[in-house]
Amino acid sequence: GQNIDQPTEMTATEGAIVQINCTYQTSGFNGLFWYQQHAGEAPTFLSYNVLDGLEEKGRFSSFLSRSKGYSYLLLKELQMKDSASYLCAVAGNTPLVFGKGTRLSVIA
Amino acid sequence: EAQVTQNPRYLITVTGKKLTVTCSQNMNHEYMSWYRQDPGLGLRQIYYSMNVEVTDKGDVPEGYKVSRKEKRNFPLILESPSPNQTSLYFCASHGTGWNEQFFGPGTRLTVL
Numbered sequence: 001g002q003n004i005d006q007p008t009e010m011t012a013t014e015g016a017i018v019q020i021n022c023t024y025q026t027s028g029f030n031g032l033f034w035y036q037q038h039a040g041e042a043p044t045f046l047s048y049n050v051l052d053g054l055e056e057k058g059r060f061s062s063f064l065s066r067s068k069g070y071s072y073l074l075l076k077e078l079q080m081k082d083s084a085s086y087l088c089a090v091a092g093n094t095p096l097v098f099g100k101g102t103r104l105s106v107i108a
Numbered sequence: 109e110a111q112v113t114q115n116p117r118y119l120i121t122v123t124g125k126k127l128t129v130t131c132s133q134n135m136n137h138e139y140m141s142w143y144r145q146d147p148g149l150g151l152r153q154i155y156y157s158m159n160v161e162v163t164d165k166g167d168v169p170e171g172y173k174v175s176r177k178e179k180r181n182f183p184l185i186l187e188s189p190s191p192n193q194t195s196l197y198f199c200a201s202h203g204t205g206w207n208e209q210f211f212g213p214g215t216r217l218t219v220l
Contacts, residue, residue, distance in 0.1 A: 040214070
């Protein structure tokens with residue numbers, strides 16, 4: 001079976017750093033994606049990891065450990081506009097399977 | 109501009125009245141998918157297609173049909189909509205090799 005777990009909600013302060021974790025169990029593995037989704041809008045691509053390690057892209061970084069079935073998304077220097085849902089998705093033997101998403105609230 | 113388009117963006121209909129939501133992409137992508145998104149349940153895949161005339165069921169295919177007669181189009185058909193199909197629907201596409209999946213803007217469907 002396929003299972004992706006991530007926290008339902010998180011709250012963090014403007015300017016701070018937040019880490020959103022994702023654990024997964026899937027049939028096959030072809031990479032892990034993180035998407036950002038604002039309410040009522042389409043998901044937008046943030047990152048893609050297929051090898052172990054950290055990928056950095058501006059204020060956003062994503063980490064993958066394939067042996068542990070674990071990833072995290074790190075957001076630095078949080079801004080109010082980062083308030084959104086963050087979706088972890090895994091490409092296995094079928095097209096993407098999504099977690100239920102983590103709703104991040106950034107407060108002043 | 110590379111994009112996935114969906115129509116209509118909003119639709120209110122009644123139980124049993126057949127409807128089609130269109131999806132089109134201009135990136136020559138092989139893979140296309142339909143998802144529905146419901147509060148607390150996240151994005152769930154309805155159907156996907158790996159190429160023309162090739163379609164497969166996702167996690168929640170009941171009550172839906174799809175077709176892939178052309179590479180660019182992947183319509184979602186609800187033959188007899190029911191209220192439990194009220195949801196936000198997204199079409200998406202990506203090319204061969206695992207890389208970024210592009211999403212359409214979404215279709216908010218209400219079935220009364």
